[in-house]
Amino acid sequence: MxxxxxxxxxxxxxxxxxxxxxxxxxxxxxxxxxxxxxxxSGIDVSLPQAAANRRPPNPHSVQTVTVTRAGGLFWNREPITIAQLPGRVAEALRLHPDLAVAVRADKDLRYQELVSVFDTLQAGGVPQVALVHAEEAAGLPPATP
The missing domain is CATH 1.20.5 (Single alpha-helices involved in coiled-coils or other helix-helix interfaces)
Incomplete structure (x- = not known):
């Protein structure tokens, strides 16, 4: 047992x-x-609605503004100053009323410098401004020649 x-x-x-x-x-x-x-749903935020059939901008009307870590500013690939930016915006709007600006900013850029660029673009009447991130940047030209 x-x-x-x-x-x-x-x-x-x-x-x-x-x-x-x-x-x-x-x-x-x-x-x-x-x-x-x-x-x-813990944070109360009113999210904007996107248009379902919104067309992408005309590639010829997209301009690129690049801001480097040191604060250098480029309109497409040409170096400019922040004071020259309103003139470039006005000229581009005259040629392309449906202007869209893609802003490429270095991730280590001071926030205030980026805000100054956005304020200038808004004051110039740019209807569409987009902040480019790493995945989108693959198709855009480099910041400096």
Missing amino acids: KRFSQRMSARGFAELNVTPMLDFAFTLLVIFLITTPLLE
Whole structure:
């Protein structure tokens, strides 16, 4: 009888009961499913609506403004100053009323310098301004010749 009880106890340890582990896993899953939508709606923000059939701008009407880390400014590939930017904007708007400006700024640029460029473009009446990020930059010409 003693041998039988030893075999049973050894066999009992060999089996792993996974039911409590599955209960715990499913409980965590339910908690995450309930709390995830609450995390997204936790901040009250009115998001703008995008036009569903908005056309991309004419490639000939897109100009590039590049701002380097040192604060250098380029209109397409030509170096300019911030004082020359309004004149360039006015000339480009005269040629292309549907002007779009893609702003390429170095990630280490001081925020105030970028704001100055955006203020100048807005004051010049540019209807579309976009800030280019790394994935979009692949198709644009380099900042300096």
